[in-house]
Amino acid sequence: MTDFLNNTEPKPRRRKGTGIILVAVAAVAMLAGSAGAASAAGSFVLYRSGVGLPDLRIHVASFDAVQNWSGGYGSDAAYNSENCQTAASLFRSQPGVSVSYWCEPKVETAGNGLWTRLWQAIAGQGN
Template identity: 45%
Template sequence: MSARSLSLVVIGFTATLLFGCNEAKGIYTLYRSSMVGDGMGIHVATFDAADGDAYNRENCDIATHLFAEQPGVQVKYWCEKGPFHK
């Protein structure tokens, strides 16, 4: 592989990493607790609209309150910054 080809590969790889990191910045994920109390967060929704961080955070917060205020709800809801993780 020539030095030029290697340079193009490195630039492409770096751009891919940077794009992935920037895209994750505005993502928020909504979780809920389990009824059996195992301490596990259960994925409810992911907010990753192109409108950015503040927009996604606000929508996640709104969803949190709407779910939690339903009659008979016995689980907790919360938002975390970033994509879904187990």
């Protein structure tokens, strides 16, 4: 509606919360753009089979520590692999366990870990 006294149009009203949505979308886009196969390098995943279903793959844990020191391991992959194998061994050694546990190198896929990276960025823990 035109203000006839001042001959001006009223300013359009902006919905509350649109700024927050735009910031969130921009953050997700930046994190998605920085996602790549390099973020999975040196990471391992612990899986287990199902009870009575030996071909079932159930994700148990991810081992993706980044060491800023060699600590005698030489690489993040060696460190994460050893921790994954240790966990698998401990799970297997429990009495009454009828499923198998194994470790595999983590493979980065599109969107894999996106929410984790977003949460770390929000919490101030991202790189």
